[in-house]
Amino acid sequence: MAIVKLFLLPLTTGFVLSSICYWTQIAINYRVMAIGSVLLLLSLALILLFGCLILQMRHQHYESQLKRNALTEYHSPPAQPFLQQHRHTSLLSQWYKLFFLPFWRLENGIGVQQCFLFAAAGLAQWLWLEQNSPFIRFLFCIGASSLCLLLTDRGSKAVQEHMLRLRPHLRALPLHLVRLEIMSQLMCLIPGLALLSLFVIVLSNHVNIHTGVAHWYIGALGIAHLCIVACSHSAAATRARILILFLAILTAIGSELWI
Numbered sequence: 025m026a027i028v029k030l031f032l033l034p035l036t037t038g039f040v041l042s043s044i045c046y047w048t049q050i051a052i053n054y055r056v057m058a059i060g061s062v063l064l065l066l067s068l069a070l071i072l073l074f075g076c077l078i079l080q081m082r083h084q085h086y087e088s089q090l091k092r093n094a095l096t097e098y099h100s101p102p103a104q105p106f107l108q109q110h111r112h113t114s115l116l117s118q119w120y121k122l123f124f125l126p127f128w129r130l131e132n133g134i135g136v137q138q139c140f141l142f143a144a145a146g147l148a149q150w151l152w153l154e155q156n157s158p159f160i161r162f163l164f165c166i167g168a169s170s171l172c173l174l175l176t177d178r179g180s181k182a183v184q185e186h187m188l189r190l191r192p193h194l195r196a197l198p199l200h201l202v203r204l205e206i207m208s209q210l211m212c213l214i215p216g217l218a219l220l221s222l223f224v225i226v227l228s229n230h231v232n233i234h235t236g237v238a239h240w241y242i243g244a245l246g247i248a249h250l251c252i253v254a255c256s257h258s259a260a261a262t263r264a265r266i267l268i269l270f271l272a273i274l275t276a277i278g279s280e281l282w283i
Contacts, residue, residue: 036066115200115207122194123186123208134182141178142215145171149223152278153230162279169245169274172219173267176249179212180256181263209253216249233281241277248274 039062043055127134148171152164187205194201220242227238248270255266 141175165278176216176252180253183208184256237280
């Protein structure tokens with residue numbers, strides 16, 4: 025709800041102020057269309073908000089049910105052969121078995137979600153560079169930047185939540201939990217950096233752009249990915265502020281990309 029207010033309050037305030045300043049210069053038909061469009065946007069935002077809250081409540085109920093089942097069904101300590109088997113495994117193998125494989129299970133869906141975000145962000149970047157209308161470019165710039173940031177943020181948050189679930193069970197194993205968590209967070213940078221590399225390749229084929237502005241955008245996007253991963257232990261409100269701040273910066277830089 026705090027994030028929705030951060031987005032909706034400036035939009036509503038700007039609409040009210042512009043309506044007061046230019047009310048006499050706007051035709052009656054456009055007044056009705058403007059008011060209706062803003063009310064429609066507010067209604068859609070509230071519907072999405074309640075939908076996200078319902079999904080979050082269902083997810084929390086599912087997690088609490090899994091915890092109750094784990095507490096009631098699992099009581100035996102890890103077997104000694106298992107400890108001996110995993111004592112000398114590499115850090116990459118531990119990450120693959122404890123993080124990568126669970127994210128692709130049917131009840132998890134993080135891997136599918138990341139693939140969807142990666143494809144949507146890549147498509148938004150390509151459509152952004154192929155448009156001719158400045159307004160359409162601005163919309164795709166917001167969409168591409170937000171999807172790129174969400175790609176890293178969702179991955180980092182999933183790793184953090186999965187680590188919290190695994191930590192009580194991993195304490196009995198001969199594993200370096202700090203190194204494993206750091207490596208898992210660094211692995212969250214790979215999709216974002218891969219998307220950034222593809223964006224650089226696509227930018228190299230366009231000649232009607234400011235090279236300096238493109239360098240600023242690429243650098244700001246790379247710094248945004250690093251900050252999101254570095255602030256993985258922060259509160260949800262802090263992460264939301266970081267996302268909104270970098271989204272505003274990337275949108276401001278990306279809107280000046282064309283000559």
